[in-house]
Amino acid sequence: METLKNDELDLTADTIKKYDRKYNLHSWSAQKKIDPLVITKAEGIYFWDSTGKKYFDMSSQLVNLNIGHGNRKVIEAIKEQADKMPFMGPGYAVDVRAKLAERVIEKAPDNMDKVFFTLGGADANENAIKIAKMYTGKFKIFSRYRSYHGASFGAANLSGEPRRYTCEPGIPGFVKFFDPYIYREKIKFESEEKATEFYLGKLEEQLIYEGTDKVAAVFIETITGSNGVIIPPKGYLQGIRRLCDKYGILMICDEVMAGWGRTGEWFACNNWNVKPDIITFAKGITCGYVPLGGVLVDKKIAEYFDDNVLMCGLTYNAHPLACAAGCATLEVYEEEKLIENSRNMGAILGEKLEELKEKHSSVGDVRYIGLFSAVELVKDKNTREALVPYGKDPEGRMTKIIGMLKEKGFSTYSHENSIMIAPPLIINKEELEEALDILDDVMDSVDEYVEKLK
Incomplete structure (x- = not known):
């Protein structure tokens, strides 16, 4: 088998492609059909x-x-942290962990109280599911058909679009409902408000049919992302907030893609002045320079885990290199x-x-x-x-x-x-x-x- 030696790392383009095709598996692709x-x-x-x-x-x-690519501030922050302390287990307090957590809570909606850091969006959503079930004692999770929440098993079951199929038969308790996709709806609504009334009415009906006392959370992308950037009509997010409050259900917003300035606000839910119970994030917190995600929880959920064990854990939870990158990235957002x-x-x-x-x-x-x-x-x-x-x-x-x-x-x-x-x-x-x-x-x-x- 052909292998690389340390003195052969400066590869030609042809060699890079040859080794890439020979040894790497590329996601979402039949390998013979790709030409990266x-x-x-x-x-x-x-x-x-x-x-x-x-x-x-x-x-x-x-x-x-x-x-963007090549931001020197973030690169230097990663290098500095690597020299200082590249890793420390999640059970210890570290300066960049503490600093980033404080900064994230500062930027989040004002009902958010604590953050659990993960490696990316999928495991942020996995842990949000667990937190919702632990806090409520319920097991059903509602999510939408045109959603994508990640490819790991729980996140794939949470997702609604075709990438979930390989994880089926799935985990019991995941229930799908329809997006407010007005352009594709067969009904011609008089206004956005009328569309909102229709979609919320069907959602409430479905919640009742599934048993509101069994539903832990309504879990949505604040704005449907890769499945078409479907923007909620007027009053829709506020209506979901009211339904969740009415039936004692948590409202969880996946802001993995829409968060951190993408919509012109720190978090997309700010565009509608809606305060979810839980927000998941990733992507824009470090912009890919180092993997990082997180789960934001409001005060009542944070206080619940003061006395109840948080059964969530990751070896690389709040990784110091990622936290250093996150701190620098937030500074870049502000400075630029x-x-x-x-x-x-x-x-x-x-x-x-x-x-x-x-x-x-x-x-x-x-x-x-x-x-x-x-x-x-x-x-x-x-x-x-x-x-x-x-x-x-x-x-x-x-x-x-x-x-x-x-x-x-x-x-x-x-x-x-x-x-x-x-x-x-x-x-x-x-x-x-x-x-x-x-x-x-x-x-x-x-x-x-x-x-x-x-």
Whole structure:
């Protein structure tokens, strides 16, 4: 078997790809069908492949690289912590752990009292499930069909979209309900408020049928993320809060993707002045520089565990390197005014996306808040027929379109029939407009491609 020696780490691009294909398993892929780019450099909102080609990172990798590539402040904080103390078990108090916990609580909604740090979003959601069950003594968890909460077993059962199928038959107690996906709803509502009334009415009916005394939590992405950036209609989140209060159920918001400035607020729930009982987060807390996630709990839950054992534990809970990165990342948000920039650039993004929707026959809908958006592609604007059926793309239509974008230096990903547009929060007006010009140009070709499918 061919192996690497210490003096052979400066590999050619061909060798990198050869070893990558030979030894690595890539997620969500049939291995023979992938041809990964070899990436050699990344800076700001861009990265470069081994040929020297530059790409706009218009999905912030996996919608996590909010501060962009190569931020020196965060890199130096990691290096400094590695020199000082690279690891200490979670049972000990360490300066960066204490500091980051205090800073996270400071930025969270004011009902939040303590945080349990994890390694990422999936295990944040796993532990939130456990905390909800321990605190309430109930076992049922409601979540939505178009949700994605992670690929580990519990998080996959919590998820609603097709990536959950490999974890079925699943864990008892997970119950699914429908998103307020107005664009795809067969009912034509008079207003957002009427849509909210309909969706909340069906949810309450389902809660009653499942037994409200058995439901521990309603667990939602504050804004549905990769499944289409579905933004809740007016009054919807407030209505879920009221239902949870009415029946003694916890409201849990997954802000793994939507948190940390992505929507123009520190947390997405702030856009609607809603205070969940539990918030999960990851991604933007360190922007991928070191893995980190967490579970925020409000005061009543925190106080419960003063006398009751918290049956949650991870070897790398509150890892010092990750906490150092998190502290530095929060400073970057403030010093570079990235929350404000997300709002300001988000307004420009929204205007440009509306222009794309008006111009292109293949663009059925655009949804956006801050620098968090999706472009939904259709075969027919009048019928709203999706470009690909739910959970299927046998002809690789979306793959082709993402490939067309990448060929022109616009890197992002798609899910179902939607293209994610979520650039780093450091992007400026000139960069954003240049990138969106590429999207506009490719959509001309997509219009022609879709026309041939009819």
